[in-house]
Each structure stands twice: as C-alpha cells, then as structure tokens.
Amino acid sequence: MTLELIPNSDLVFKGPFTVVSITALKLSNSGNERLAYKIKTTAPKRYCVKPNSGFLDAHATTNIQVMLQPQAVGQPDDRAKHKFMVQWVTVPNSYAEDVDTFWKQDLKTLNVQDSKLKCVFSDEQPAAVVPSDSHGHRELDATDSTNVIENDAKQQQQTATPAPINFNQRSPITTPRPANPFQSQVQDRQQDVTDDSSKSRLKQEIDRLKDENETLKEKLKQPDSGVRQRVLGAGNPVVDRLKSNQQQQNSLVLFGIALNEQLVLVAFVIALLFGFSLGYFLFSCSN
Known part of the structure; x- marks a missing residue:
C-alpha cells in the first residue's frame, strides 16, 4: 500500500496572517487496496482541516484544505513548532462502518503508516499552485480568493463610475467608407442603368402620346372622318337640341x-x- 502526498515535505502558508490562510494537500492512493487516512497536527486549535479523515479507494485522489486561523492578540508566536502527520492503513473492502469508528479501534494489530509534514510560513503573497483532485478540479487558496474578490470589486466600480465628459473636445466626424470599393462601383453602375431605363421608358411614353395627339388632330380636320361624325352625328343630345332650335328659328x-x-x-x-x-x-x- 502506498499513499502519495503532494507536497510531501512542507505545507506552505502565505500571509497576511491577520486573516485565514489556506493551503492544500493532495492525497493519492497509488495501490490496489482501499485505504483509511487521518490527519493530525501539533496545534489543533490553530488549524482547521477538511476533511481530516476518510476512506480512499484504489487509484483514487482527494484534496485536503488546511486553514490556519489568525493568531489571537497577546498569544505567543509558536508557529515554529507546528507540524502535521498523515496516517494511513489498509481497510478491507467489506468494512461498512464509518471512518471515525474505524480509527477508534485498537490499531496495534494493524500496519499503520505515517508521513510527517513541516509548516512553512511566508509573508509573500504570490498565488500558490494548488493541486487538482482526481476529477481535474482546482481549488483556490485564501490568497487567490482575495485577489478574485478584489478584481471583481474593481471591475464593478469601473463599470458603475461613468467616464468624465469633456464638452470642449470635439469628436472627429468620420465618413463611412464602403467595405468593398469594387462592390460600391457595381452598385452605382446598376443604379445608373436603372435610372437610364426609367428615363427611356418615360421618353417613349411621351412620344407615343404626342403621336396619338397628332393623329387625332388630323382626323378632326377631315370633314367626313368617323371621329367628326361621332362628334357631330346623330345620337348627340347637344347637337340635336341645337338643330331643333335652328329649325324653329327658320x-x-x-x-x-x-x-x-x-x-x-x-x-x-x-x-x-x-x-x-x-x-x-x-x-x-x-x-
């Protein structure tokens, strides 16, 4: 049975330490047997470990969050003595009890192994590389979370605050240009052709009306033309009335x-x- 720890020697905590500082520990079961693990520390009041115990199937991986609590005012700085120990042991696949019950039993008959980690404290605040779990999920530490929150707040403030308007500054007037000059020329040519066609049709219509007008005038000049007969012939009430009045006068x-x-x-x-x-x-x- 083999349990791999990442990191395998030091747990690095980054400041500031006036707030909770979070680091990550990755546990990976590279063997073919089911394991039970448990994490212990020399300063249990200063740390919160989630989860601090559990089962790990064969070839499975889990991420552990280790949170350092802020130091109380007046409390002596004993961080140099802080250490962690990870214990693990093989668990039968048929075991159905919870992990707390498992670790309460007599472990002398079991082959319990352990690995120790030293705590390192850094006042620098670069983002730490957090190992991902077996599903490829990445967890943020306290520094990453703080940076993300600050960046979001700055972006919201920039969005909410409008930029000052300078009324004396004149914005340049830009004339839109066609994206494709050749396409613009083709469109202009098509428009010209359409206009010429409309003008040609209008001219033809005017010429046709002129010809009809001249033809009508010629027909009216002829005394025996059908047009004149229709105008002056029988069946016209005006002409009949004029003829009747003329006959009465004569x-x-x-x-x-x-x-x-x-x-x-x-x-x-x-x-x-x-x-x-x-x-x-x-x-x-x-x-």
Whole structure:
C-alpha cells in the first residue's frame, strides 16, 4: 500500500496572517487496496482541516484544505513548532462502518503508516499552485480568493463610475467608407442603368402620346372622318337640341303653329289647287 502526498515535505502558508490562510494537500492512493487516512497536527486549535479523515479507494485522489486561523492578540508566536502527520492503513473492502469508528479501534494489530509534514510560513503573497483532485478540479487558496474578490470589486466600480465628459473636445466626424470599393462601383453602375431605363421608358411614353395627339388632330380636320361624325352625328343630345332650335328659328308661325319651309310649300300648292278648282266651278255655273 502506498499513499502519495503532494507536497510531501512542507505545507506552505502565505500571509497576511491577520486573516485565514489556506493551503492544500493532495492525497493519492497509488495501490490496489482501499485505504483509511487521518490527519493530525501539533496545534489543533490553530488549524482547521477538511476533511481530516476518510476512506480512499484504489487509484483514487482527494484534496485536503488546511486553514490556519489568525493568531489571537497577546498569544505567543509558536508557529515554529507546528507540524502535521498523515496516517494511513489498509481497510478491507467489506468494512461498512464509518471512518471515525474505524480509527477508534485498537490499531496495534494493524500496519499503520505515517508521513510527517513541516509548516512553512511566508509573508509573500504570490498565488500558490494548488493541486487538482482526481476529477481535474482546482481549488483556490485564501490568497487567490482575495485577489478574485478584489478584481471583481474593481471591475464593478469601473463599470458603475461613468467616464468624465469633456464638452470642449470635439469628436472627429468620420465618413463611412464602403467595405468593398469594387462592390460600391457595381452598385452605382446598376443604379445608373436603372435610372437610364426609367428615363427611356418615360421618353417613349411621351412620344407615343404626342403621336396619338397628332393623329387625332388630323382626323378632326377631315370633314367626313368617323371621329367628326361621332362628334357631330346623330345620337348627340347637344347637337340635336341645337338643330331643333335652328329649325324653329327658320320656320314660320301660323296661328301659333310653327311651319317650316316644306309645310309652307305644301300649303301653297294646296291653296293653288283649291283656287283653281273654285274658279273652274264658278266658270261652269256662269255658263
């Protein structure tokens, strides 16, 4: 059975130590047997270890968080005496109790192994390299968490605070340029062709209307043209009314009856025949 520790000699804690300082310990079971582990320290009141014990299956890995609590005011600095010890032992696969019960039993008959770690304290604050667990997850220490929070706060402050506006500064006016000059020329050419086509169609329509107007004028000038007959022919109420008024003006009025030239001629012929007949009758009676 083999339990690998990363780091395997020193646990490095980085300041400031006025707040909780966190470091990581990686445990890896490289053997084919199930292991039980337990972590002990010489200063249990100053450290919080999560988890401080557990089971580790074959070829499994786990990450341990070791948190150093801030030193109380007036308390002597005894960090030079701080040490850790990791114990591990093989566990049967059939064992079903919890890990606390396992470590409470008599361990003299078991082959318990251990590895010791020394605590190192650094006032520098660079981000420590934190080992990842068996799933590739990376855990942040206290320094990384503090830096992330400070960066987020700065970004939020920059976003919330608008930049000062300089009213005296004039922004340059930029004229948009076409992304593709060749494409712009093609579009202009197409627009010109479209305009020329519209102008050509309009000119043709004007010429056609002029020709129709001239043709209509020529037809109106002809006296026997169909157009003139339609304008002046029968069936036009205006023309009929004008003709009726003209006939009434040209006719004679006898006993309140309007007589035209034809009626006068017929009356004259009848009167002539009547006079001739009357004269012949009188002449016959006298003989």
